[in-house]
Amino acid sequence: MNAENQRLRGMLSQVSSNYTALQMRLVGLMQQQKNSTAHDSTQEHEKKQENGGATVPRQFLDLGLASEIDDPSNSSSEEKTTSGSPHKKIGRAESPESDSCGPNKIPKLNPSNPVDQSTEATMKKARVSVRARSEAPMISDGCQWRKYGQKMAKGNPCPRAYYRCTMAVGCPVRKQVQRCAEDRTILTTTYEGTHNHPLPPAAMALASTTSAAASMLLSGSMPSPDGLINPNFLARTLLPYSSNMATISASAPFPTVTLDLTHSPNPLQCQRVPPTQYQVPFLVHPQNFASVTNPQMPQVFGQALVNQSKFSGLQSSQNNIEQIQPPLHHQSFTNTLSAATAAITADPNFSAALAAAITSIMGGSRPDSGNATNNTTNVNTSTSNKSSSFMGN
């Protein structure tokens, strides 16, 4: 585990350096472009271009603003008030729902950063589902939960239970727990929201999982021409780390990442995956389990997620990921691995931790991804009825 921890740290360091290098390169390219256009401009325009230090960041800002305007989901009154006129913002701040007690209200947003705002706003609706075999009513994830409701869902004889986090007053995180109709031993836990309080080490892994997975789904590094998540991207991202059957999905009405840790012989059995979901069978590298045991790692990746909202670039992202991918393992080794992980993942607690490891890697390996523009693309993708599915190699 120590060795793997060191390896992951090295990987993270490499990704961070690549991210910085790419950022500098892009800024340089944009500066070059500015200069070239300045040559063709009139003298008046050249005078304006002399404020080059402020010009380039302005372009970044414009990207976020444009996407925010283009995205209907981000044009709600809430978002307009936070980035809009000051008096409206004050009025909202005086309303009883403006504090942190409101569901999924994320306080302390930076009004000067519309990109972060857009990301946060979209994150409110992002969900992360974990499917695991468990006889217990719900998997233990280190947090304290209070049940506030139970409903019978259509098409499932098993009731769906609603829980909210009670570790802090006003914590917006909620989760839904429901058993699979076809296989009652399979427990599906869906997390929504971000904790607004410190978490114990036991809860840190899964908490970062929800944030990481949601960020991955909502970030802009997986676009395709028609707005669908690029399956090749997912496959290339996940394959080197996997050995268990797992599912990444983007399902309506909310963008959802589903981690299927049931290791079912037939991954489609009992899943009832709608056609809008994308499935990626991937193998979990056993060495990556170490990241679960180190509570610092999810925090590190969580910080990377914060940085995601500041930058974007599909090609750069994919190139970086390819650079950090370890070589593929031999088939015999993979088979042995599969048998071992099949037994290991029978433990629901370990499954939760495993989910944390997977999504932490997914979210942390792409620190250069994510801006408001592409968030818009992915949200629209998951809520559309376009049918597309694939199976990774």
Place this chain on the structure above:
DNA sequence: CGCCTTTGACCTGCGC
């Protein structure tokens, strides 16, 4: 007594 679960009522969004 405080915390929790249960459960019917209520709210909201969506499709027709």
Place this chain on the structure above:
DNA sequence: GCGCAGGTCAAAGGCG
């Protein structure tokens, strides 16, 4: 406008 389904609220009761 209506019905349906998902989600939430809150009163009532249980439990340690």
